[in-house]
Amino acid sequence: MIKTGCLTLNLEKTKDLSSILSLKKILQIQILALLTQIPDGLTNSLVYSDIPLVPTVTERDLTYRSAIAFKMRKKTNWEREILAEQLFNALINQPIAENTHDLKLEVQLIDRIWLTFILDCSSLEVWLLALSRQLNSGDYLKKRPTTIGITENAIAGYCQYAHARASALLRLAEQEKILPLLPSTESVSIVELSPPMRSLLEQILRVIDQVEGKTPENWLKASKNFSQSLLSFERHHRLFNPKNQSQNQLACLLLINTRAILEILLLTKLQIPAPDEL
Numbered sequence: 001m002i003k004t005g006c007l008t009l010n011l012e013k014t015k016d017l018s019s020i021l022s023l024k025k026i027l028q029i030q031i032l033a034l035l036t037q038i039p040d041g042l043t044n045s046l047v048y049s050d051i052p053l054v055p056t057v058t059e060r061d062l063t064y065r066s067a068i069a070f071k072m073r074k075k076t077n078w079e080r081e082i083l084a085e086q087l088f089n090a091l092i093n094q095p096i097a098e099n100t101h102d103l104k105l106e107v108q109l110i111d112r113i114w115l116t117f118i119l120d121c122s123s124l125e126v127w128l129l130a131l132s133r134q135l136n137s138g139d140y141l142k143k144r145p146t147t148i149g150i151t152e153n154a155i156a157g158y159c160q161y162a163h164a165r166a167s168a169l170l171r172l173a174e175q176e177k178i179l180p181l182l183p184s185t186e187s188v189s190i191v192e193l194s195p196p197m198r199s200l201l202e203q204i205l206r207v208i209d210q211v212e213g214k215t216p217e218n219w220l221k222a223s224k225n226f227s228q229s230l231l232s233f234e235r236h237h238r239l240f241n242p243k244n245q246s247q248n249q250l251a252c253l254l255l256i257n258t259r260a261i262l263e264i265l266l267l268t269k270l271q272i273p274a275p276d277e278l
Contacts, residue, residue, distance in 0.1 A: 003109040005092025007117065008102050011130045021131045024053050024209040027064060027117055034090040035072075038083070046075065053117075055205055057198045062124060066115040081112040081143040088115060103127055121250060124201075128253035131204075135260035151272055155224055159266060160275050162227030165234055166259035167276040170252075176240050178248050191247045198235040200254045203229045207261055215273075219269040226262050233258075 009026055035046070052071055053064045068087065069080035072252040076083060088109040103126055106118040119127065150160040193201065203226045233255070241247055266274040 001111060003088060005088070005107045007091050007094060007105045007107045009105065011103055011127065017242060017266060019175075021127065021134055022208045023119070023127065024064065024205070027051075027053055030091075031066070031068065031087065034087060036119040038078075038086050042053065043236060055202075055209070057193065057201050057205075059192045059198075060120065062119045062201065066152070067113075068115060069113050075085050084109060084113050084115060091115075120213040121193070121246070125246075125250055125253060128250070128257055132253060132256045132260065135257060135264070140194075145198075150275060152277070153272075155220060156270060156272050158267075158270065159220075159227045159262065159270070160221040161278065162230045163169070163259060163262050163266060164278050166262065168228055169234060169239060169255055170259065173239070173252050173255075178240060178252055184278045191244070191250055195249075196229070196235075196237040197251060197254055200233055200258050204254070204257055213264075219265060223265045223270060224261065226258065226265070230255075230258050 006178050007030075009030065011021055011026075025048065028048040031051050032046065032048045050071070052067050054066075056063045056065065069084035072078075072083055073080045078086065088107065103119070105121055106120070108114075108116040110116060150157040150164075176239065207222055207226070237251065239248070239251055239255075263274040266272055
């Protein structure tokens with residue numbers, strides 16, 4: 001049995017990379033706030049990071065699945081099915097804003113226990129556009145001079161090479177009149193996320209959802225994984241599909257955000273230049 005509803009989220013800007021438009025964190029905070037409104041819904045010891053949310057990227061959407069009813073069973077006086085339904089009802093009864101920049105998700109209650117939050121490709125585009133504006137708004141990025149060349153360190157140089165390739169692809173997108181992004185003339189929902197697109201999206205989520213507490217070694221590994229996904233995307237994904245404008249735009253948004261995050265990792269976490277050219 002599946003119940004469905006709609007949830008609208010306000011994408012508020014922050015300056016801290018640890019909370020940059022993290023869908024996971026936004027959902028966790030929203031769920032925690034609603035739990036406090038349910039009588040005996042939780043104990044005071046619960047924090048937003050305790051809310052379980054597992055992301056899955058498919059050809060059609062991004063889904064966060066939550067086993068909150070299982071986790072909360074020992075912390076409340078509610079049976080898990082009743083708690084899940086109470087929370088589902090509270091989620092779908094939130095006011096729906098008229099702001100076109102707000103994010104709309106489908107909420108499902110599955111088998112009276114599991115909560116899922118689904119972003120189709122249209123919602124993904126809204127989030128990626130907001131994310132790209134935020135990531136590229138930093139003064140250290142806007143005022144950074146163009147750099148050329150890579151360091152001698154093998155892994156760091158590999159990441160710098162990936163950033164330079166992303167920059168080259170975006171310059172090509174401008175030449176092909178794909179950038180700046182324009183409103184799509186077709187339904188974004190028909191877009192399928194290719195395996196390279198899914199890989200880039202997974203890397204974006206991994207960095208912004210799990211950024212806190214990382215060591216320099218973790219940042220280097222994250223940068224390397226990002227670079228591998230980016231270069232695989234370049235090899236295996238057709239960036240400019242003349243028959244599918246929506247897919248072009250979604251692919252470009254993934255590329256823009258990937259380059260911006262990789263640039264932040266290089267400049268602020270690894271303390272090395274982010275070259276635009278080799």
